[in-house]
Amino acid sequence: MFESLSDRLLESFKNLKGEGSITELNVADTVKDIRKALLEADVNYTVASDFTKSVLDKAVGEKVVSSIKPGQKLVQIVHDELTRCMGGSEVELRTDADPNIILMSGLQGSGKTTFAGKLANMLHKKKGLKPLLVAGDVYRPAAIEQLKVIAAQIGIPVYSEEGNQDPVAIAERALAFAKMNGRDTIIIDTAGRLAVDDVLMTEIANIKAAVRPTQILFVVDSMTGQDAVNTAKEFNDRLDFDGVVLTKLDGDTRGGAALSIRTVVDKPILFIGTGEKMEAIDVFYPTRMADRILGMGDVVSLVERMEQQYDEKKAAQLESKIRKNKFDFDDFLDQIQQIKKMGNLKDLLAMIPGVGSAIKDLDVDDSAFSGIEAIIRSMTPEERANPDIINAERRKRIAAGSGKDIQEVNRLIKQFNSAKKMMKKMSSLGLNGKGAPSMAQMRQQMRGGR
Known part of the structure; x- marks a missing residue:
């Protein structure tokens, strides 16, 4: 971006x-x-x-x-x-109300439904809250089904009323359902239109009056550029929303919305969407975004994404294997899976200072790992656990099984061995003899350097 x-x-x-x-x-x-x-x-x-x-x-x-x-x-x-x-400093979403009612607003196609799922997932995993998703978009074909599919992926319940065309009544009954079922956070998805109109505005204003939301979020597709700012102003004039969500910042966006909305509507940008995965949601930090715009990277966000996938028990086991020179292809494959969960690969690389400009013309995506994964999965469990036994005959079989050239197999094994040596060397250096610093320590160090 x-x-x-x-x-x-x-x-x-x-x-x-x-x-x-x-x-x-x-x-x-x-x-x-x-x-x-x-x-x-x-x-x-x-x-x-x-x-x-x-x-x-x-x-x-x-x-x-x-x-x-x-x-x-x-x-x-x-x-x-x-x-x-862009606001000076980050603004946190309120989570102290009980129930905490969050009303989503925005045009059709802005990404409201997907973001509602991402927000529910984040609040559940990071804050320990118990969200309820409410299917209030009763007009768009398959909108309710889309919300149910998203909710199933993240294990969050959905309140819906098939055939009911009254979103105000649905929202009201959803509050009673949430109270009866111990859900402390209600996220209400609403209908959008292809353009701002009185019907849309009146309907969402009626929902606001009926449920009295703790906060209203305006979701906007950042790829719409200046139109996003104009739409934000119209919605704010009618709803007086509390914060903005910028979606699709992983796309071919020019950035105008992020730089304009805060000033024009005088409301903070709370979150950004950076991909299709449920984990692809970040708190909006003005300083970090300024870093990215000026090619300075964003190491703090990178460390935080790493921390989200960081399992202390598994990390300790991995460090022990590295120290004993027992790191194998199963561990290597597991590390690839962890990296893929962190988000778009090119976006991750761009967070490293100086790398963003160097890779801007390169086509880097998650498929970059597919060849490596195919080769490793073509190995037997014994070969993955004991890479040293992979001789020439085994390499030919692995190449045939993965659909790759023997040269690619040889290259991967060579890279693996080099990485293994480097990891053992780094691990042996440690930190005052106590191993590498934790993710939390790394993040604190980065913040302290600001």
Whole structure:
């Protein structure tokens, strides 16, 4: 995401010349480039103009120490302004009410139903809450069935009334059902339209009046660009929602919505959707998003995603196997599965500082692991547990069974052996003789470095 905007901004910084201080003269062209880059990324015109004016006001006259260049100083100023523009700091979803009633709103196709499932999954796994999903979209074909399929994947119950065309009554009875069944969080999915209309607005306003939600979330497809901002304003004028959810940020989005919505409607962005999987939901952190836009990566989010898949007991067992040089292909395959659960591979790599720009033209996706998995699954249990027994004859059989060339099998085994040696070496270094730092320690260290 934001590849085009990132490229344009970084290129504009390179053109800044001058020594000692930043003046209106030497920064003028750079600020023009920044403004143009924002507009091309579909940022609201007024927001883009105010943004560049603020950057210019803060930059002009700024002293530049000898150890950095004017362009580097401007990057810092733009980073701070991007962070401010997107809200400054993260805003948490309220979870203290009982019952906690969350009303979803947005246009058809924005991703409300899928996000309702992701949110329920996150609140259950991370907060220990007991959500109930409510099927309030009574018009779209198969909407109720879609919610039920999603709910089955994450083990969350759904309240629905087949054939009932009154979403207000459904929402009211869902509250009673939740109370009787010990559900403390009610997430109400609602109908959308292809465009904002009075029928849609009146209906969702009636649901709001009937159930008095703790909070209303506006879900918007970030790929709609400037239209997303206009729609957000119309919904906010009628509903006075509490926060925004940006979906499909893993797609070919220009980023304008993320930079504009916060300013235009004065409501925080709470979450972003970064893929189709139920785990592909992140809290929106303005500082981290500014890091990504400026090509600085996002190591904290990467560590947090790792932590979500981190099992201390399994990690201890794995470390023990590595120390004893017993790491095998079953362990290797398990690590691949853990990485795949973390989300889109290209998105993960882009969180590493400096890697995002290097891989922007590469086609990297989850299928990158398919060949490796096929080779490993073509090995016998004995071969996976004892890689050293894989001789030339066995390699031929594995290649034939996986549909891969013998060269690919040889390459994987060579890479595996190299990785195994490296892991043993790193493990032997340890941390004060007590092993590698935990994910929680890594995350705390990263945050402390901000």
